[in-house]
Amino acid sequence: MAAQKNVYRKNFSLIVIFLVFTAITFVVALFISYNLTAKYVENEFASKKIEVLEQTVKPYNDFFQNKIPEITSYQGFLDSASAAKYALSVFHDYVFVKRVVFYDVQIGEVAPITIRRNDLSISAKAIYQYWHINGNIFGTRQIFPGDETDFKEMALKLNNYIAFSDTSRVSSQNELYKTFWDVKPDKITYTNILRREDVKIYRELQRRHEAPASYKQNMMTFHLDPYMLKVKNTHQELYQNVSIQPMVYDPIDSEGDKMITEVAFPGAFSDYKLFFSSANGYLTAEINRRFMPIGAAILLVTLFLVLIGWLIYRNLNVNIKLFKLQYDFINNFTHEFKTPVSVIKIAGSNLRGDGELTERQRKHYGKILDEEADKLNDLMNKLLSFTQLENKSITLKREEIVVDEFTSRYIDTFKIKYPDFKVKCKISDVKLFYTDPVLLGSVFQNLIENAYKYSHPQKKELNINITHEKRNIVFSFVDKGIGIPKNELNNVFKKFYRIENQYNQNGSVGLGLAFCKELVNFMNGEITVRSKINEGSEFIVTLPFEN
Numbered sequence: 001m002a003a004q005k006n007v008y009r010k011n012f013s014l015i016v017i018f019l020v021f022t023a024i025t026f027v028v029a030l031f032i033s034y035n036l037t038a039k040y041v042e043n044e045f046a047s048k049k050i051e052v053l054e055q056t057v058k059p060y061n062d063f064f065q066n067k068i069p070e071i072t073s074y075q076g077f078l079d080s081a082s083a084a085k086y087a088l089s090v091f092h093d094y095v096f097v098k099r100v101v102f103y104d105v106q107i108g109e110v111a112p113i114t115i116r117r118n119d120l121s122i123s124a125k126a127i128y129q130y131w132h133i134n135g136n137i138f139g140t141r142q143i144f145p146g147d148e149t150d151f152k153e154m155a156l157k158l159n160n161y162i163a164f165s166d167t168s169r170v171s172s173q174n175e176l177y178k179t180f181w182d183v184k185p186d187k188i189t190y191t192n193i194l195r196r197e198d199v200k201i202y203r204e205l206q207r208r209h210e211a212p213a214s215y216k217q218n219m220m221t222f223h224l225d226p227y228m229l230k231v232k233n234t235h236q237e238l239y240q241n242v243s244i245q246p247m248v249y250d251p252i253d254s255e256g257d258k259m260i261t262e263v264a265f266p267g268a269f270s271d272y273k274l275f276f277s278s279a280n281g282y283l284t285a286e287i288n289r290r291f292m293p294i295g296a297a298i299l300l301v302t303l304f305l306v307l308i309g310w311l312i313y314r315n316l317n318v319n320i321k322l323f324k325l326q327y328d329f330i331n332n333f334t335h336e337f338k339t340p341v342s343v344i345k346i347a348g349s350n351l352r353g354d355g356e357l358t359e360r361q362r363k364h365y366g367k368i369l370d371e372e373a374d375k376l377n378d379l380m381n382k383l384l385s386f387t388q389l390e391n392k393s394i395t396l397k398r399e400e401i402v403v404d405e406f407t408s409r410y411i412d413t414f415k416i417k418y419p420d421f422k423v424k425c426k427i428s429d430v431k432l433f434y435t436d437p438v439l440l441g442s443v444f445q446n447l448i449e450n451a452y453k454y455s456h457p458q459k460k461e462l463n464i465n466i467t468h469e470k471r472n473i474v475f476s477f478v479d480k481g482i483g484i485p486k487n488e489l490n491n492v493f494k495k496f497y498r499i500e501n502q503y504n505q506n507g508s509v510g511l512g513l514a515f516c517k518e519l520v521n522f523m524n525g526e527i528t529v530r531s532k533i534n535e536g537s538e539f540i541v542t543l544p545f546e547n
Helices: 002-047 049-056 058-067 080-093 149-164 173-180 196-208 280-352 359-390 403-417 437-453 512-522
Strands: 097-107 113-117 120-133 137-143 181-184 187-191 215-224 241-246 258-264 272-279 399-402 422-428 432-435 461-469 472-479 526-532 536-544
Touching: 002 049, 002 258, 002 280, 049 058, 049 258, 049 272, 058 080, 080 097, 080 120, 080 215, 097 149, 113 149, 120 149, 120 196, 149 173, 149 181, 149 187, 149 196, 149 215, 173 181, 196 215, 258 280, 272 280, 280 359, 399 403, 399 437, 403 422, 403 437, 403 461, 432 437, 437 461, 437 472, 437 512, 437 536, 512 526, 512 536
Parallel strands: 422 461
Antiparallel strands: 097 120, 097 215, 113 120, 120 137, 181 187, 187 215, 241 272, 258 272, 399 432, 461 472, 472 536, 526 536
């Protein structure tokens, strides 16, 4: 028995080790996954700002790449009215443009504002300004000399291009950008791109030194307000606040408890940046939100592992109990066989001895041999019948039985076998019953035998009550025995199961009640038990009634 306890103790230690290891693994997995999630969110905080920038400057890029080059399509024929109409469309679609200056440029003609270089004059015949207030009001007025800085710089670049560009090939994008664009902080100046034919004409003007005619050219300066850009925070889960700030903005003191990052604007907004800030708690909430499904997955995996461990433990536990039952069965079964075999051997030795036996001795030894052989035969028949029942290899042979005669035969047999056994039977509302008398007799024999075996010496009593209830016949076996513990009631019908007590240390293999249950189930019936310790037990057999 000590060895068996050691096995259970080892199993328990393994279970504890497994649970501790699983718990540690679960905690470590949560810790690592949370830290990785936090690191991932922090990396996204630093990298996703580019997406916010791209969405924010998307209108500016469209304005720069598509709207401004529309000026070239006019081929220099914009006037104050058409320029005002063009400016109106700019104000409507791009609110960050706060003012447009239009230069009515003439090439080859001298005007109040003239840049002459390389024997070619480029003049601003007139300058117009267009503006809007809150996107609703915009007006125009002519500007006289005094605001010509942007014009002069562009005129010089245009003059050099006309003088030195290679007209035998198409100019590269870089050459065009350097000549016809001038991007400065908060403003962009643009003049329409010249065709190679136009450049040749202007060079002819240079060669003649005097222009027979003037040629129009359009030039515009767009004054921008970066604070009018609409910030599109496409990652609100990461950035609590996104604002447009000057490049020199650096609020070190005020942002100490926050995570911050920034990214510079391109082009004319290069003096400004997008400034991102999020409180630590704001990012912690995002980390927790992303961690929840990961934590749930880890929990499910852990529970799955615990379930597998529990199933393994249960399987081992069942196997250990089964091994114990089988071990007890072999011991008890061996004892059951050993006792009658020993008695038979002794009786046989005496009968075979040289000494002469009296008639009385001979009959005594013969009776012993007969009784012990019956015991062996009964035990073998029980095992064989149990196996046949489990394999469904027998058939139910129904016969008409007289209930009174059937019960009286078994009661009388046990009274003869156990003179101190008081057995009473009460039959109500039933005389005839169709069933298999052999199987029912086995149930009676086992239950009556158990009632005698598990009763105190002074309380060898059994009351059998037989009643007819609805479509069933009910057999009740009530004894005044030692009783069955409440926690054992669900186990008494299991094969090889024995309740440890002083009455079954020897002579029980744990098949009696299991055999009864198999018999009753085979007859489409049901067997139940009610019991109290030291007061007795009641076994109730319910079978379908047929007459």
